[in-house]
């Protein structure tokens with residue numbers, strides 16, 4: 496469940512600053528694209544308030560997805576979404592607001608509904624927003640076995656089998672609450688049996704690599720095209736001793752990588768998954784698994800088709816809200 500997901504980059508370094516919060520009122524389906532777009536314009540942190548995140552929640556302390564926040568207790572949007580980017584105060588807001596409005600409108604060209612596309616800006620002081628995200632980010636049981644714990648929380652597992660992932664959400668994408676991340680956490684739980692070699696493409700906060708290690712994966716390599724994400728992942732890996740041997744680097748997809756691993760996991764937008772498919776095929780052992788998410792409804796058939804053209808076999812497909820997660824495999828020698 497992603498009640499309010501706040502992603503913050505270099506939060507600790509920027510502690511003394513004030514911020515300009517630029518909020519885009521948009522549709523639920525465009526949340527991720529708008530988040531990317533704001534980050535591209537220089538937002539150092541993103542906050543998402545999405546009505547869709549609340550739609551499936553049940554009242555009471557422990558909902559179907561293991562939420563520990565009662566939706567009745569918090570005021571929330573009833574439709575659409577507000578995505579807020581936090582920009583350093585020095586950002587020239589009169590310039591970026593129209594640029595953002597234009598770019599959000601263009602999401603239509605990519606098949607995404609821009610929604611109201613109302614963009615507003617406000618000055619926020621640091622203490623004010625710092626308490627906002629701490630209020631909403633609590634330990635969250637994301638799968639049967641995995642619980643995400645904010646770094647500052649003192650959490651006692653409810654069951655011996657629970658594996659804890661410590662994260663500082665004040666960093667890149669990947670608080671673990673987004674449906675696409677949750678689909679991949681569930682897929683990892685299904686696929687990892689112990690000792691598998693794995694590559695995490697677009698690691699963001701490092702959440703999937705940490706989860707893979709917690710579930711017993713062997714050698715793990717994590718890449719992201721964004722060096723700020725890599726720095727975030729580095730900090731989060733350091734919070735989780737089990738993941739101390741994860742190899743981390745800046746890399747676009749699997750460009751220049753020629754290896755043979757058991758599992759490749761990627762939670763990236765569908766358009767970016769398309770060129771990854773042949774690279775993943777080349778880098779997987781026969782029988783190796785390819786776990787992918789970041790696939791919005793409209794793009795699911797495209798991805799299925801591209802996987803089939805590459806000879807991948809789809810084992811399962813799951814859906815959370817508008818997002819699809821796919822587990823596929825490269826044919827084993829006897830299947831080829």
Ligand SMILES: C[S@@+](CC[C@H](N)C(=O)[O-])C[C@H]1O[C@@H](n2cnc3c(N)ncnc32)[C@H](O)[C@@H]1O
Pocket residue numbers: 667668669670671675676679696697698699700701702703718719720721724746747748762763764767789
């Ligand atoms: C949706 S986030 C996923 C983060 C995390 N793995 C998770 O599941 O929560 C996608 C990540 O992919 C990265 N990314 C986007 N394009 C990429 C590319 N061409 N190569 C590698 N990483 C990329 C982004 O920087 C971002 O950190």
